[in-house]
Amino acid sequence: MPLVIFDMDGTLIDSVALIVETVTDAFEAIQEPPPTETAIRAISGITAREAMGMLSPAASPERIEEILASYRSHYQLKAGVGREPLFAGALEALDRLQQRPDTILAVATGKGYRGAVTLLERHSILERFHSVQTPDHNRGKPDPQMIETAMEKAGASRAETVMIGDTVHDMHMAKAAGVGAIGVAWGYHTVFDLNAAGADVVLEDFSQLDKAVDELTRKREG
Numbered sequence: 378m379p380l381v382i383f384d385m386d387g388t389l390i391d392s393v394a395l396i397v398e399t400v401t402d403a404f405e406a407i408q409e410p411p412p413t414e415t416a417i418r419a420i421s422g423i424t425a426r427e428a429m430g431m432l433s434p435a436a437s438p439e440r441i442e443e444i445l446a447s448y449r450s451h452y453q454l455k456a457g458v459g460r461e462p463l464f465a466g467a468l469e470a471l472d473r474l475q476q477r478p479d480t481i482l483a484v485a486t487g488k489g490y491r492g493a494v495t496l497l498e499r500h501s502i503l504e505r506f507h508s509v510q511t512p513d514h515n516r517g518k519p520d521p522q523m524i525e526t527a528m529e530k531a532g533a534s535r536a537e538t539v540m541i542g543d544t545v546h547d548m549h550m551a552k553a554a555g556v557g558a559i560g561v562a563w564g565y566h567t568v569f570d571l572n573a574a575g576a577d578v579v580l581e582d583f584s585q586l587d588k589a590v591d592e593l594t595r596k597r598e599g
Contacts, residue, residue, distance in 0.1 A: 380533035384542035387564030466583030521554035
């Protein structure tokens, strides 16, 4: 039974502008030099604490906690459906997959569980997913535990499972779990980087998703 696991930010949900703005404002609010947009894009997919540490490599652990608190505060003020829309074609793709009687959907995201569930509920899509895996109950990307937990809950094998994401962290996680790796070209990381990280295929838009899932699971099961 195919298991299709989605990343959220940069894959299903267009959060790029919001995240870049939030990180910049959070750093400036506590007199910390803000990172570049390129640097901010690079940290998508990992936990917020790890991300703040990567963006401030010289900061002490105490300072990292200050930056993290500032980020979370600014994010709560700015977040909302209007600021984090679904990508074009995402809802239709979920509809098509959900209509298949033999396909299970799940989420594996670097967001905390409460934040992930809240955002999925805002878009009225939470109930579409068999499970929502986050670093609150698993090790964070690129460790494969989120995928492994989703597979265990769904009763799916590696050959039946694909991970869909927009970052190298998603591709590395998929490869570490031994499942199919589908990249998307509209998120935080470049097509070149996704391919270099081991993507089996990189989609240009959601209309290509069904074929990619079918071909990848058929090839692996064969």
